[in-house]
Amino acid sequence: MSKVIAGATMSLDGFIAGPGESGFDLLFQWYGNGDVEIPSDSPNVPASRVSAASAELVQAEYAGIGALVVGRHLYDMTKAWGGRHPLGVTTVVLTHQRPADRPEDDENFVFVTEGIEAAVAKARELAGGKNVVVNGGQMARQCLEAGLLDEVGVELVPVVLGAGKPLFAELSGAPVQFEGPHTVVQGTGVTHLRYRVKK
Template sequence: MGKVITGATMSLDGFIAGPEESGFDLLFQWHGNGDVEIPLAGADLPPLRISAASAELIRHEWEGIGALVVGRYLYDLTSAWGGRHPLDVPTVVLTHNRPADRPEDDENFVFVTDGIEAAVAKAKELAGDRNVVVNGGQMARQCLEAGLLDEVGVELVPVVLGGGKTLFGELAGAPVQFDGPVTVVQGSGVTHLRYRVRK
C-alpha cells in the first residue's frame, strides 16, 4: 500500500501562491535554473531544467507516484492541463459538480463529488501500491484534518511573498507537529524538505 503525500513549492514566509495568484515566476525559478532536463507530459509544456541534486530526488519520487488528488479550482485554472496532468498519472478531481464537458471518467481524469475521503480512496485504488499525491492548499488541509496524510514535502525557495495562499490554508486543529525532516536535499535556489505526519 502506497502513502498519501502532499507537497508544494513554498516561499520562505510560507506561501504556495502570492497575493492574487502572483509570484509563480519567483516560486518556480528552480524549475528552470539547472542542467538536467526532465520532460513533462501534457500539452506544450517545456521540460523542467533543474539541478542534478533536485533531479535525483524528484525523479525517484515521481516514479513512485500512482495517482493525484486535486481540487476543481486548479483543474479549471489550468484548463485540465491541456488534457493530462504533467506528471503523467491519473488525476482525481474533487468537485461539487462534474464538469459538463466530461460526462465520463477516463484514464486521465476521474471526478469525485462526495468528499476528500472518497477522493483519496479512489486515488489509492488507481495508484495500486504506488503513492497518492494530494495537491497543496485546500486538498492538503482536508487530508491532514481527516488523518489521511502520511508525508509532507516542501520545496522551500528563498523569496518572501508577503501574503497569499498557504500550504494548509485555514487549518483546523493547529498547532500540528510533524517528524523530520527525514530528507533534506539542497538544489539550486531550492531546499527540498520531507516530513512525516505524526499518527
C-alpha cells in the same frame, strides 16, 4: 505501502501562491534553472530543467507516484494541464460538480464529488500500490484534518511573498507537529524538505 503525500512549492514565508494568484514565476524558478531535463506528459506544460540534486530526488519520487488528487481550483486554473497532468498519471479531481466539458472519466481525469475521503480512496485504488500525491493548499489541509496524510513534501524557495495562500490554509486543530524532516536536499534555488505526519 502506499503513502498519501502532500506536495507544494512554498515561499520562505509559507505561501504557495502570492496575492491574486501571483508569484508563480518566483516560486517555480527551480523548475527551469538546471541542466537535467524532466519530461512532461502535458501538452501545455514544457519539460522542466532542474538542478542535478533536485533531479536525483524528484525523479525517484515521481517514479513512485501512482495517482494524484487535486482540487477543482487547480484543475481549472491550469486548464486541466491541456488534457493530461505533466506526471502522466491519472488525476483525481475533487469537485462539487463535474465539469460540463468532460462527461466521462478516463485515464487522465477522474472526478469525485463525495469529499476528500472518497477522492483519496479512489486515487489509492488507481495507484495500484504506488503513492498518492495531493496538490493544492485546500486539499493538503483537508487530508491532514481527515487523518489521511502520511507525509508532507515542501519545496522551500528563497522568496518572501508577504501575503497569499498558506500551504495549510485555515487548518483546524493547529498547532500540528510533524516528524523530521527525514530528507533535506539542497537544489539550485530550492530546498527539498520531507516530513512525516505523526499518527
